[in-house]
Amino acid sequence: MTGRGAAIALGAPGIALAFVFGVLGVASLSGDHSPVLAPQSRSLAEAAGNHDAAEVVRRLVAGEDLRSAADVRMPLKLAGPARLTPLEAAVLSEWTPMLQLLIDAGAPTDTATLRPLRCIAQRERDRNTIAFLAALDEQRTLTCDGVVLPGSVRIYR
Amino acid sequence: MLPKRLRPTTPVLCAWGLTALFALGVSAAIYHIPIQVSDSLEVIETVSRASSVRTAFVDALYSSRSMLRPLRQAQTKLLTELGPDNGVAYTRALRGFHALTAAVLFLLFTAVVRPRTWNDLAPLAFALTVLTGLHTSAGMFREAYPVNHFLLISIYCVATFALARSRGGLASDVVAVVCFALAAHTLESGLVILPLAVAGYLAGLRGISVRGLSAMVTVTAGYFLLRIGYLDMVGTEIGERPTGYWLWSLDSSSVQAIFGTHTYLLAGYTVVSSVVTVLLSQPVNGTWTVIRAALDGRLVAADIIPVVSSLLTTGLIAWHVFSRDAHGHRRTRDPLLLAGVTVLVGTAAISYAYAKSEIMSAAGVFYALLVCDSARSLTNRRGLPALAIAVVVIASSLWTLRAMGLMYQLERSAFAARNEWAHDERYELGTHTSTPLESSLKREALQRTRTNPLLLTPALGTLWGEP
Numbered sequence: 001m002t003g004r005g006a007a008i009a010l011g012a013p014g015i016a017l018a019f020v021f022g023v024l025g026v027a028s029l030s031g032d033h034s035p036v037l038a039p040q041s042r043s044l045a046e047a048a049g050n051h052d053a054a055e056v057v058r059r060l061v062a063g064e065d066l067r068s069a070a071d072v073r074m075p076l077k078l079a080g081p082a083r084l085t086p087l088e089a090a091v092l093s094e095w096t097p098m099l100q101l102l103i104d105a106g107a108p109t110d111t112a113t114l115r116p117l118r119c120i121a122q123r124e125r126d127r128n129t130i131a132f133l134a135a136l137d138e139q140r141t142l143t144c145d146g147v148v149l150p151g152s153v154r155i156y157r
Numbered sequence: 158m159l160p161k162r163l164r165p166t167t168p169v170l171c172a173w174g175l176t177a178l179f180a181l182g183v184s185a186a187i188y189h190i191p192i193q194v195s196d197s198l199e200v201i202e203t204v205s206r207a208s209s210v211r212t213a214f215v216d217a218l219y220s221s222r223s224m225l226r227p228l229r230q231a232q233t234k235l236l237t238e239l240g241p242d243n244g245v246a247y248t249r250a251l252r253g254f255h256a257l258t259a260a261v262l263f264l265l266f267t268a269v270v271r272p273r274t275w276n277d278l279a280p281l282a283f284a285l286t287v288l289t290g291l292h293t294s295a296g297m298f299r300e301a302y303p304v305n306h307f308l309l310i311s312i313y314c315v316a317t318f319a320l321a322r323s324r325g326g327l328a329s330d331v332v333a334v335v336c337f338a339l340a341a342h343t344l345e346s347g348l349v350i351l352p353l354a355v356a357g358y359l360a361g362l363r364g365i366s367v368r369g370l371s372a373m374v375t376v377t378a379g380y381f382l383l384r385i386g387y388l389d390m391v392g393t394e395i396g397e398r399p400t401g402y403w404l405w406s407l408d409s410s411s412v413q414a415i416f417g418t419h420t421y422l423l424a425g426y427t428v429v430s431s432v433v434t435v436l437l438s439q440p441v442n443g444t445w446t447v448i449r450a451a452l453d454g455r456l457v458a459a460d461i462i463p464v465v466s467s468l469l470t471t472g473l474i475a476w477h478v479f480s481r482d483a484h485g486h487r488r489t490r491d492p493l494l495l496a497g498v499t500v501l502v503g504t505a506a507i508s509y510a511y512a513k514s515e516i517m518s519a520a521g522v523f524y525a526l527l528v529c530d531s532a533r534s535l536t537n538r539r540g541l542p543a544l545a546i547a548v549v550v551i552a553s554s555l556w557t558l559r560a561m562g563l564m565y566q567l568e569r570s571a572f573a574a575r576n577e578w579a580h581d582e583r584y585e586l587g588t589h590t591s592t593p594l595e596s597s598l599k600r601e602a603l604q605r606t607r608t609n610p611l612l613l614t615p616a617l618g619t620l621w622g623e624p
Contacts, residue, residue: 004535004536005541006279006535006538006541006545006546006549007276007278007279007280007492007536009405009546009549009553010279010280010282010283010526010532010535010536010549010552011278011279011280011281011283011553012279012282012551012553013282013286013554013556013557014175014279014281014282014283014285014551014553015175015279015282016288016556016557016559017276017282017286017561018175018178018179018182018282018285019522020168020182020561020563021179021181021182021183022178022181022182022183023176024186024564025178025180025181025182025183025184025185026184026185026587028179028185028186028188028189029185029188031242036570037564037565037568037608037610037613038536038565038568038609038610038612038613039608039609039611039612039613040478040606040609040612041609046612047609050609050611050612051576051611052576052609052611053576053579053580054575054576054602054603054607055580055606055607055609056579057337057579057603058603058604058606061350061603065197073612074613075613075614075615076611077617096430097580101579101580117372118573144554155165
């Protein structure tokens with residue numbers, strides 16, 4: 001094998017990477033984000049389910065509805081998209097600051113809304129979310145019989 | 158039309174094109190990271206109250222007992238003076254400057270490599286992946302400070318080496334002294350430029366003359382006179398900041414409990430670990446994360462790839478250094494090697510108080526330059542065995558994976574910095590408070606959409622260090 005073989009083995013990945021960097025750079029300058037490495041949150045619910053507090057704030061300011069459900073991708077939790085409200089997505093993400101953010105912004109906290117949320121939290125067995133929601137609910141005792149939880153949810157763990 | 162001898166050849170144009178692509182990708186991603194709240198907003202608020210760049214400089218002299226970094230604030234003030242007092246202008250000036258300096262580092266890197274022939278292209282491409290993939294480089298590109306001082310120090314160091322290798326003259330001496338003065342007053346590790354210039358001289362480089370070196374020594378004397386004689390400053394105390402030690406991260410009380418009055422032992426460990434981290438990508442911030450992960454039974458590819466790739470490139474450098482050149486001489490007195498070792502050891506010594514990967518970023522840049530030189534030797538050799546080629550394929554593939562990880566980390570930083578504005582305790586939803594500038598910066602950070610790395614396939618995130 002000659003030095004040319006070593007040169008190709010050594011340089012080819014870097015040269016290919018340079019072109020990827022160039023494409024990413026042009027895409028990034030022409031838009032606001034990389035189109036390859038990570039997609040953007042497509043809805044308020046999806047942002048709420050993926051720790052994207054800033055995007056939640058931006059969409060709220062733009063007037064998006066806190067109650068409307070959307071197809072939500074949560075690769076860290078779900079095998080495929082599921083139809084969720086922002087609150088449901090936030091409970092599923094097990095991140096109480098997001099729940100607080102949504103509630104501060106006017107998300108409903110009546111017993112009828114909280115019951116399915118608490119049932120999701122029970123299923124996820126996340127102590128923080130369970131305690132956070134229980135503290136909000138006037139109906140302290142919880143029964144999840146007959147509560148329909150978001151249907152296509154498949155949990156990885 | 159340029160005379161023929163000055164016209165760039167096709168390989169040279171390709172090399173600079175390659176560099177431009179790397180610079181474009183990294184700089185564009187850097188530009189889209191919003192100004193971060195932590196470690197940044199306070200500085201911006203401070204300089205916005207200063208009446209001039211000079212006032213910002215003078216105020217900074219008295220802002221700390223252990224850190225003398227007046228040019229950080231002066232430069233921040235200078236940048237904020239570029240536009241009107243609003244978030245859009247501040248973001249453009251500060252983020253634009255960061256992106257620009259990143260591009261300058263890439264260009265300087267290739268200028269030092271001096272590609273001339275087709276044989277130089279592959280080593281350069283490989284070295285650029287090492288530069289972008291090395292963990293010590295991440296902080297230079299990722300941290301959206303008003304002025305990223307780690308990046309500036311790397312630029313000053315590489316520029317000084319380029320000057321040392323130039324034909325020299327008065328201009329070269331003046332620029333080298335200015336580089337040194339700027340670096341020393343930007344960050345403590347900037348002081349390493351003096352030994353770097355001396356090392357170059359001892360290795361036979363005459364681009365910076367004895368006159369230039371003398372001027373640098375005078376600047377050093379002035380620096381210490383200002384620091385100790387006038388400002389009565391002290392060094393950073395060991396234990397003042399958290400640092401890693403073997404498998405643990407220690408805070409102040411743990412340092413006291415473990416070392417008592419013998420903190421020099423921790424300082425010694427920190428210096429050695431700072432050297433080793435550049436060569437092996439471990440320990441990270443003083444902690445042997447790969448061993449801890451193995452002991453906890455949760456070792457993943459993200460732990461192994463950096464160590465294996467660094468072992469291969471460090472091995473390549475060692476092979477290059479201890480093999481003989483075309484004249485039969487060993488390369489142990491090679492100027493780039495001496496400069497690299499000086500920056501490595503010098504910066505590690507300055508960071509005695511706590512280990513932090515970013516502090517070693519300039520040493521990481523020289524490591525990548527040494528990789529380039531070593532790779533050149535490799536590709537110039539004929540008759541390499543198939544096993545050697547296989548190792549080269551593994552090394553270049555792993556470093557490419559690490560370099561791609563930088564782009565992911567930059568996306569992650571943009572996501573995190575933007576979310577800091579939505580969730581920082583002082584900046585709750587809907588309360589644009591305190592000053593019009595803060596409100597404006599917050600609006601600017603929030604209104605521009607960013608990608609969400611959590612929506613990426615988890616396997617990729619894990620590959621690049623996500624838990």
